[in-house]
Amino acid sequence: MKRVMDTAILILGLPILLPVLVLVYLLVLVSMGTPVFYRQLRVGRHGRPFRVFKFRTMTNDRDARGGLLPDEERLRPVGRWLRRMSLDELPQLLNVLRGQMSVVGPRAVPVEFLESMSPRYRRRHDVKPGLTGWTQVLYHGGHRTWDEKYELDLYYVDHQSLGLDAKIVLMTVRALVRRFRFNKRGVSIGTPTGESQAPNEERRT
Numbered sequence: 001m002k003r004v005m006d007t008a009i010l011i012l013g014l015p016i017l018l019p020v021l022v023l024v025y026l027l028v029l030v031s032m033g034t035p036v037f038y039r040q041l042r043v044g045r046h047g048r049p050f051r052v053f054k055f056r057t058m059t060n061d062r063d064a065r066g067g068l069l070p071d072e073e074r075l076r077p078v079g080r081w082l083r084r085m086s087l088d089e090l091p092q093l094l095n096v097l098r099g100q101m102s103v104v105g106p107r108a109v110p111v112e113f114l115e116s117m118s119p120r121y122r123r124r125h126d127v128k129p130g131l132t133g134w135t136q137v138l139y140h141g142g143h144r145t146w147d148e149k150y151e152l153d154l155y156y157v158d159h160q161s162l163g164l165d166a167k168i169v170l171m172t173v174r175a176l177v178r179r180f181r182f183n184k185r186g187v188s189i190g191t192p193t194g195e196s197q198a199p200n201e202e203r204r205t
Contacts, residue, residue: 105130
């Protein structure tokens with residue numbers, strides 16, 4: 001039933017999502033050039049690794065010795081805005097179509113996170129990772145630790161249902177609408193949000 005729900009949401013959302021995907025693709029292409037997408041190895045259900053797709057938000061600028069510049073110097077205003085609006089996550093719809101992810105579930109973490117994750121928290125991988133989830137709709141700024149977020153993931157694993165998934169989807173839509181309204185009031189796409197950032201996930205070579 002969860003797979004059916006994922007498919008239904010994708011089909012119903014396609015008329016809206018497809019134009020947005022095209023516009024973001026062109027925005028990244030014009031502002032940062034190619035490649036437009038990047039892939040990263042993440043942890044999937046039962047701990048199986050898979051490659052997640054995202055829109056690129058940073059340039060490949062390097063220093064005189066050929067090393068990549070610090071993340072903050074490579075993160076462009078457009079990329080910062082895409083992250084704030086969560087638009088960089090849209091290519092993960094392909095991962096949902098492939099059955100590697102679900103619309104709702106715990107965030108897919110990079111594989112290196114497993115090394116420091118306790119056995120208790122690895123139970124979050126008993127379900128497919130999601131585009132959005134219980135932790136994402138309740139997490140605001142830098143006010144929660146990783147342990148607190150993992151505990152919310154475990155709550156979802158223990159209480160998952162189609163009703164809870166529907167609630168999370170509605171809360172996600174409401175949060176996205178609020179973000180767009182906030183930016184329409186004149187906030188520059190280059191204005192920092194003031195939120196603490198998770199360890200950077202866009203490592204490129």
